Amino acid sequence: MxxxxxxxxxxxxxxxxxxxxxxxxxxxxxxxxxxxxxxxxxxxxxxxxxxxxxxxxxxxxxxxxxxxxxxxxxxxxxxxxxxxxxxxxxxxxxxxxxxxxxxxxxxxxxxxxxxxxxxxxxxxxxxxxxxxxxxxxxxxxxxxxxxxxxxxxxxxxxxxxxxxxxxxxxxxxxxxxxxxxxxxxxxxxxxxxxxxxxxxxxxxxxxxxxIGLDPDVLRERCAAIRWFFAQPGARFEWQGDERFLCLLGYGAGNMIPSVLDGIERRNGTTPYVIACSQAEGGVKHPEGYDRVGMARLAKAGFRVWNQMDRSVEFVHSLCCYALAASFDAPEKALNRYLRECRP
CATH class of the missing domain: 3.40.50.1170 (L-asparaginase, N-terminal domain)
Incomplete structure (x- = not known):
């Protein structure tokens, strides 16, 4: 049975x-x-x-x-x-x-x-x-x-x-x-x-x-995952406590240039960046464009991962899982499912 x-x-x-x-x-x-x-x-x-x-x-x-x-x-x-x-x-x-x-x-x-x-x-x-x-x-x-x-x-x-x-x-x-x-x-x-x-x-x-982690501890950790949704004219401001910055941009992995400028002006510890797109279909390519491609942040000292062909829901859950399973080194989980962009 x-x-x-x-x-x-x-x-x-x-x-x-x-x-x-x-x-x-x-x-x-x-x-x-x-x-x-x-x-x-x-x-x-x-x-x-x-x-x-x-x-x-x-x-x-x-x-x-x-x-x-x-x-x-x-x-x-x-x-x-x-x-x-x-x-x-x-x-x-x-x-x-x-x-x-x-x-x-x-x-x-x-x-x-x-x-x-x-x-x-x-x-x-x-x-x-x-x-x-x-x-x-x-x-x-x-x-x-x-x-x-x-x-x-x-x-x-x-x-x-x-x-x-x-x-x-x-x-x-x-x-x-x-x-x-x-x-x-x-x-x-x-x-x-x-x-x-x-x-x-x-x-x-x-x-x-x-499994033994306190649910409230995980909630607190995941509260440091921030999403930014790109739309024409949108502006970006740092909140200060970001551990992950998930950018929901355009097309192959592009973002408003002024938003990228603002992110690059970050002082202090830099969060992990996940380059995502509002275009669901296909594998993303944030390295494909110079000025607007989100991979440009890798050259500014950020660690940037490509969403690849994953869903936005999967990306968010993966960020939460990474903070739960390996808080001090969440890149271990990210690297199994996403691809890190080279500087």
């Missing part, structure tokens, strides 16, 4: 109308638990339900790195007894960021870790709760491995997910990647699934080390 962890965090999938609008409610969570318990029992799976953020959970707009750490700690604790899969029920607004974090922490495990949610609550007709919940549950009983977002009959790699629709059920796409399209025959197979099992000893050393 497989043993599968179901993590409730809140979000629209566990919400109802509270008189003022949608919000997580305990009644919705109970209905989801009953439905999943029956579904997994039919597949010969022991379902373990946990609520590391409390009941009924939070709106995903409230999600922060401290919450990611609590969820990770919950998963690591259950891995002590072995798991054949993990299902995380989550709000859509920050699901891609959480999926990126989970990919960094648990992506190497030989089991599926699947995040799902919904754009509509069960109060709507039609709704997308049922199809996403059952599809994600079946994916957890499959021979997949790694971290995925399941939505609207698609499995999207967790390190590539990006929310593209505000309300439409087809909410996510894969940034510079391809989704897997769910096979409905998986749900028709009455035979018990053949499960792999993952244990705590299979966690990466970095993940094991940071």
């Amino acid at each position: 497989g043993r599968l962890l179901v993590v409730f965090t809140g979000g629209t999938i566990a919400s109802g109308f509270d008189g003022q609008g949608k919000a997580p409610v305990s009644g919705a969570s109970r209905r989801l638990k009953d439905s999943l318990a029956e579904l997994f029992a039919e597949r010969g799976v022991e379902a373990v339900f946990r609520e590391p953020l409390g009941s009924p959970g939070i709106d995903s707009s409230e999600m922060d790195p401290g919450h990611w750490l609590l969820i990770s700690r919950c998963i690591a604790a259950e891995l002590e007894r072995g798991l054949s899969g993990v299902l995380i029920l989550h709000g859509t607004d920050t699901m891609a960021s959480t999926a990126a974090w989970m990919s960094l922490c648990f992506g190497s495990l030989p089991i599926p870790v699947v995040l799902t949610g919904s754009q509509l609550t069960l109060d709507y007709m039609p709704e997308d709760v049922t199809s996403n919940l059952r599809g994600a549950a079946m994916a957890c009983c499959s021979d997949l491995r790694g971290v995925w977002v399941y939505f609207n009959w698609k499995l999207i790699p967790g390190d590539r997910a990006h929310k593209t629709h505000a309300m439409h059920p087809d909410a996510f796409n894969a940034v510079n990647g391809q989704p897997l399209f769910f096979n409905p025959d998986w749900g028709l197979d009455p035979s018990p699934a053949a499960f792999r099992t993952a244990a705590a000893g299979q966690l990466p050393e970095e993940t094991r080390r940071m």
Whole structure:
């Protein structure tokens, strides 16, 4: 028999109308638990339900790195007894960021870790709760491995997910990647699934080390990650406490020249710079332009990393992970996924 962890965090999938609008409610969570318990029992799976953020959970707009750490700690604790899969029920607004974090922490495990949610609550007709919940549950009983977002009959790699629709059920796409399209025959197979099992000893050393970190300490560290969004006429001013400066510029990795001028005037310790683009597609090339290319900061003494073809959500989660796993040398994590620009 497989043993599968179901993590409730809140979000629209566990919400109802509270008189003022949608919000997580305990009644919705109970209905989801009953439905999943029956579904997994039919597949010969022991379902373990946990609520590391409390009941009924939070709106995903409230999600922060401290919450990611609590969820990770919950998963690591259950891995002590072995798991054949993990299902995380989550709000859509920050699901891609959480999926990126989970990919960094648990992506190497030989089991599926699947995040799902919904754009509509069960109060709507039609709704997308049922199809996403059952599809994600079946994916957890499959021979997949790694971290995925399941939505609207698609499995999207967790390190590539990006929310593209505000309300439409087809909410996510894969940034510079391809989704897997769910096979409905998986749900028709009455035979018990053949499960792999993952244990705590299979966690990466970095993940094991940071599990014991105080969530508030991680929140404080990640508060020093600053994003600057380039738009015509925007101006930049230093706040003084930046550890990471993530620049969301244009095209291949370009930035307003006056903004680069202002960054170069920094006195004292220089933060790590991540050169990102509002253009999602393709590999970025911040060295491609002289005056406006963000790689110019490397010549001014900054350490600059290229976003490559990663999503913005992945970049932010990677910065948080780097500060959690190796606070004194976060470049160790950056160098595994991004490319540093040469001076």
